Amino acid sequence: MDPTDVYLNVLIPHTSLVATAFSSGGGSKQSINGGGLAGRASGGGTRNEIYGTARYGSGYGQYTTSADGTTQYQPDFTLDVSRRDFPHGFPPLSFGNYSGGGEYYSVEQGDLPGVLAPHHCATATIGSCDARVFALDISVGDQTWYVLADYVTVETINAIVSLPVAQGGCNMIGRIPQAMARGSTYGSQNETAPIGDKETQGYSTARATGLGIIRLDLYPWNVLQFYRGSSVAFISPDYDNAFAHNGNNNTDYWASTPFNKTGVDIPFLDCLNHTIAAAIPIVNPTLIVRSRLSKGQIAGIVVGSVAGVVLIAVGIWFWHSRQKKAKQAY
Template identity: 25%
Template sequence: MASLPLVLITLLIHLISHQVRANDPLFFVTTALVNFDARVVQGWSGGGGERWTITNDSNYPFAGREFGAADRWTLKGTQTFGSGYPYGNVDNSTIAGRPFPYGLWPLYWGNNMMGSDEYGPALDGIRPGGQLVTIPLKTEDGTFNITEGEMYHIIGDRDSATFMMISLVTSCHVTPAWPSKFDPTSPNSTVKLENVVQYYRASSFALASPGYNNTFAQGNTNTESTESTPITDNMLYSEFHKCLDDVILNALPIMNWPPAPSNTLGDTMGIVFGILGLPILVGIGWVTIVICTLISGYRQNSRNRKMYARKNREAQLAARKESLKYEQFP
């Protein structure tokens, strides 16, 4: 019976650790349905490692392209869409056909802007991190001296944007807000191509401000262009803007190193125990219960034998007394 609490404690630890991992800032990018190859995209990750190639599996739309290997030091692009690629810049007039250095797809702006239609809403169902969303970034607690009209939005996949909102609330005192679907082709869209202040992560994530108007954005045909309308002074010297940029650069989720192969005895035993550890503990618990039951039964049988012997002795003595009475009274 003493082993039962150990089994229960093990179950509790398993449940608690699973809950903690569920809240980690990471998600998986699956690139194959045959063997379920996947890589982890994680907040605060350093990135790096070797490049992978997407296999030709079940007609995946981007089979044959390289992805991963980019690190956090190359995360920042410019104000030009298509900037921020650390490798794969073959044709500077388009982002079509390019690799995914950080594991995520570039933004979609509609009207096949710089070839971005191939990453459009028709593929939202398999976009890593979920469909494109936007979240407004406001602060009202007085930590920063916000100038009139200074407001920002982040644009990116749902999981990255949601995680960044959590980080920005913590670090930059941003007022919490939920994401809304980003549709750049809608006339009611609050964020447009010319509002982007900064691109990150191979143009898969952006910081924008409705108060900024980059007149070069719509007509640009070169992803390497450095031509853009200067950012206004109230944003350029804003501590709030600086905080947002710094946190995005440090925390934005990017793809981790590929997992190391597990070929050592220690790794193998760890995996085996990780899979079978709980059944083993349960088995030990049951074996202990059986042993305790056998010992208890043996002790009970011993007590029963002693009780039977005592009663038998008492019966013999009583019978002897009766025979003695017969001799005393002939």
């Protein structure tokens, strides 16, 4: 993906909302008026709330106003994702019945934002054109990381982090996003799995090793950091968060197993974390779809140019955000 194409307009199905990379978010909410997610509210969230924690179901909350007029964001510490609204426009990933995510597992492709456009099918190295979730594998030395999200989000991250550091990227070699196979049930592979994990379903990809190509399954306890209401996951397959097992029933929102940083390129990892948070598409309140669109258009991605003044504003915001001390996510 050419870095000049990262300014994509992602249409939020069954609304007039549009999500873009680098958007600051905010604005009014809209009700989703059709499809499998009808009745949910979409939009209104800002990039200030883009970080969740290492726990699936994190990244939701609301603003409250005190008697003196002070407005403050309060995280929702409930980790169950069932019946959630989508403040940034994107529903959470689904790991089967894990932590309430079962209702998102079989949602029609046309009801999900950022899905794979038909002309991109040839780029999918694993899975098929009806894939709802894609992965970007990022290898540094003997370390491999994965970013799991919808196609447009993964491609946006791919384009930005592939740029030189001087241009706001992480100097990474571009990758081809992999369509993820769904339905790898943890209990079928591990008879000693806790009862609450037996029906947890992961996403499967392939990994080259000295022994050849092996199948790799990614589960919610492999996630170092969730973003955008648990709709984007930054994963290390070698990480195992003990607090995320047994159906995610440990209710300590902030709890996670310490990540072993031995041998890890921390500056590169920090760059990835900060860039993901700054770049991933969220609802842009300045863009509204006013014409009637076909279902295919709503389900797909419209590649367009953002006005020069918006690009300048985005560039200024991005560079300022990168200069600030970003939240440490692992």
